[in-house]
Amino acid sequence: MSYLELSHVQKSFGPVKVVHDFNMSIEEGEFVSFLGPSGCGKTTVLRMIAGFETPTGGTITIGGVNQNGLKPNKRNIGMVFQAYALFPNMTVAQNVAFGLKVAGASKAEIDARVKEMLDLIHLGHLEDRYPYQMSGGQQQRVALARALANKPKVLLLDEPLSALDAKIRVSLREEIRAIQRKLGITTIFVTHDQEEALSISDRIVVMNAGIADQIGTPSDIYNRPATRFVAGFVGTLNILEAKVENRDAGTVRLGSRSVSIPPSQLNGSGDGAAITVALRPEALSLSKSPSSDVTLDGRVTSVNFLGSVIRTRMDVDGQQVSFDMFNNPGLQPPQIGEMATAHFKASDVLVIPN
Template sequence: MAFLEIEHLEKVFGPLRVVKDFNLSIQKGEFISLLGPSGCGKTTVLRMVAGFETATSGAIHIDGKNVVDKRPNQRNIGMVFQAYALFPNMTVAENVGFGLKVKGVAGSEIASRVTEMLKLIGLSEHGSRYPFQLSGGQQQRVALARALAPRPQVLLLDEPLSALDAKIRVSLREEIREIQKKLGITTIFVTHDQEEALSISDRIVVMHQGIADQVGSPFEIYNRPATKFVATFVGTLSMLEATVIDAASGKVKIGETEVTLAEPVTGHKAGDKVSLALRPEALSMEKTQAREGKVRGVVQSVNFLGSVIRTKIDVAGNIVSFDMFNNPAYKPPVVGETIDVWFANSDLLLVRD
């Protein structure tokens, strides 16, 4: 059994099944992100693991023990919230040591642990300050230190960076990951920001309408989306509707163009409609030995994005985006022009609904 095992977890609010048969195995020291849009159930899963929401059914095992019926303070879990939730009338040091004080830890041990935690988050000189005297990023560091001070078995973070500006978010998420690696603590991180999840996770759980649509490494989630929702939610991806010509050989038709996928179209037969996906960076106007697939389309728009030029073309009614590096020596495509774009067959992804 994994260190944290979630089995057949469900949550029902009245007529709504918010979380549906959710299963996840997390190894000790792993950093897992629950990624998805608002209302997909990711925070509800986190709150059930924490004990703040009662599971309608299912089991949550931490280090071999089912804690689904335990109160939050019986689960040995640290929680960091979106809104910091620091006590305004307490100093930074008092906030960090609060959980230890509640547990009845001796004063000398609390002082030692607080010193250790403030050093860990880079705020050793701020122990006597109050939350209102700190920046948002500093307050979230204090919230993290407070959660870690009692040495929890599991760390839960509920969109801890969403209230911060973009630059601080990037630096703080990297700090959180470094601290997590240093301590080796099993962590679940909830976010709706795909870049955030891709950059710091060991694995990502993409959630959609209460279910785990796909679980995989950032590389797998981005490069091999398993469902249409994952394909459209994570990164920029063009969807193409195609007709199967020969399932065994992977031959399909997009409009009037025949292309061959890198693998058979399992579970389909000739004449079936299937959904394909292509990343913008997989396409090029230049044919190479590696790019054997081709589609033809009419240029709909050309957007200059600095180092990258993103072009959209209409391929048999499908809008396809492709990126090219900005090179002053090359003229970009022109709206209304008919062009060919090339790709490797392995880049054309078959996705299910």
């Protein structure tokens, strides 16, 4: 049995079912991200684990102990909120000490633990500050220290970086991951930012409309999306309509080209069947490499400068295809209206289950 088990968990608010039959096993020390758009049910699942929402059905166990019916203050689960939720009337040290005081720890024990936690987040010098005297990033680090002070069984992070600016988000997410690795604490991180989820998670749960569409490693989720939703939500994807030419040979017609893909990817689609295939923009290139064996010709419809890369979009037999090229000041990007040829490997083609 895994450390944290969610078994057939459901949640309805009146007639509206927001979580449908959610199942997941999380190992001790694992860092799992719940990724999905707003309203997909990811925060509801998190709140059910914390005890703030009661599941309509199913069970949640931590370390083999059923959590159903257990009040939030009896679960020993650390939680970090998007809005920091530091107590405004308490200093940094008092905030971190709060849970320990409530638990009845001795003064010496509290002092030592508060110091340890503040050193962990590198804010020992700000222990006498009040939350309003600190930046958002500092406040969120204090919130993290406060959540960890009681040595919780599970750490829940509810979009903790959403209210921060881009640079702080990147540095803080790395800090969160480093602290999690150091303490080895089982962590669930809720986010709608795919880059965040991909960069720090052991596993990702992609949620859509109350259902876990796919659970897998970041590499699995990105490279082998299980559903069209996952493919479209995680990263940018070219979705193209194709037709199976020969199921046994694994050939499909993509525009005017015939492309060979592993027959196993066709999922039993017969000859002549319409299928959806996908290509990541970074899989396509204007220059031919020894491994690229397929080409697509089209007319350039837009060129967007994104800093380190230039994203070009072209029309291939009525279908829009985007591809990325690294920004090189010495190389002229294609011009709108020009004809261009994009090269890619047939093995990069993903068949998306409909």
